[in-house]
Amino acid sequence: MTTTQSDLQDLYRKVIIDHAQQPRNFGVLEGATHSADGINPLCGDKLHLAVVVNTDNTIDDIRFEGSGCAISLASASMLTETLQRRSIVEASALAQTVTARLSGSGETDLCPEIDFQDLRALEGVRQYPARVKCATLAWQTLHAALKNAQSPATTE
């Protein structure tokens, strides 16, 4: 059986709905060393991302809270799953790559050692320019968190 474009879209929709309905790593994180807020005024998505970075500059835990559309929640959920136990350097590089790919400006391959099955579902948003910011919000917020930015990351 061949996989058609619409099979893929169904799969991607299922992945996004699954993450949005049961977000991974959702909730308050005690003892966070880094955190930031992110807002996407266009859609009304709001996220708070909290990270525990240990002395080896590795992410020990990462959680998020917030409310927003399915794409913004799914993206944040995937972010927290992907970045657990990664170094800060890796995490920043990854956030940059994912943001570029979702905005359609990056054609570089995602780091091959990571299973991007779920993240690929997000790439479907490229067909809907208005939703790209919903998908990139979490990754921009991560950048702000790692810098411990005082003002919220915004997609505008």
Ligand code: ZN
């Ligand atoms: Zn949204």
